[in-house]
Amino acid sequence: MHEYPATLEFINIAAQKARAANARRVTRVRLVVGEQSGLAPESIQMYFEIIAEGTVCADAALEIETVKTKWRCPRCDIFYERRPLSFACPRCGEDGEPTSAGREFYVDSIEVAD
Ligand SMILES: [Zn+2]
Numbered sequence: 313m314h315e316y317p318a319t320l321e322f323i324n325i326a327a328q329k330a331r332a333a334n335a336r337r338v339t340r341v342r343l344v345v346g347e348q349s350g351l352a353p354e355s356i357q358m359y360f361e362i363i364a365e366g367t368v369c370a371d372a373a374l375e376i377e378t379v380k381t382k383w384r385c386p387r388c389d390i391f392y393e394r395r396p397l398s399f400a401c402p403r404c405g406e407d408g409e410p411t412s413a414g415r416e417f418y419v420d421s422i423e424v425a426d
Contacts, residue, residue, distance in 0.1 A: 314350055314351055315351050315352060315355035315356050315358075315359050316359050316363075318351055318356065318417060319356050319359040319360050319363055320359075320363055322341065322343065322419050323360070323363055323364055323367060323369050325419055325422075326338045326341050326368070326369050326372070326419070326422050327367060327368050327369065329422045329424065330368045330422075330424045331368075333424050334426075335368075335424030335425055335426055336368065336425070336426055337368050337369075337370070337371060337372070337424065337425055338368050338369045338371075338372040338422060338423070338424050338425075339371070339372055339373065339423045339424060339425045340372055340373045340374075340375065340421075340422070340423040341369065341372050341373070341374050341375070341419065341421075341422055341423075342375045342376075342377065342419070342420040342421045342422075343356070343374070343375070343376045343377065343417070343418070343419060343420060344376075344377050344379060344416050344417070344418050344419075344420050345376055345377070345378050345379065345416070345417055346378070346379040346381070346413070346414040346415045346416040346417065347378060347379060347380055347381045347414045348381045348410075348414040348415045349414075349415055349416060349417045351417055353376040353378055356374075356376060357374060357376065360374050377420065379413065379414055379416055380393050380413075380414060381393065381394070381410065381413065381414030381415075382411050382413035382414055383399060383401075383408035383409065383410055383411065384408050384409055384410075384411045385401035385403065385404065385406055385408040386406070386408065386409060387401065387404050387406050388401055388403045388404055388406075390403060391411065391413065392408065394408070
């Protein structure tokens, strides 16, 4: 349910950008959503269609790029995607630690039109 306020927030950001650019509508919004952000892309898409209705974002295409969670091995200092049921480093087998990669949620770009 975090998707509702998150969607509301980026629609507001897009609307502000459109206003600042004197544009009448937003044509495209690109989001980056990490796997560990707690936000489901399909829910964002669903809320977007509901919330954007009647706003400058109504006809905008929403593109969501998802980012995989990355783990870091303290011994090898490498980043990797963990396998199911395992936290082990693919090189040495030691358990890695989670990093901030995969927690992102931000607007990557907004396109507007007159
Ligand atoms: Zn390692």
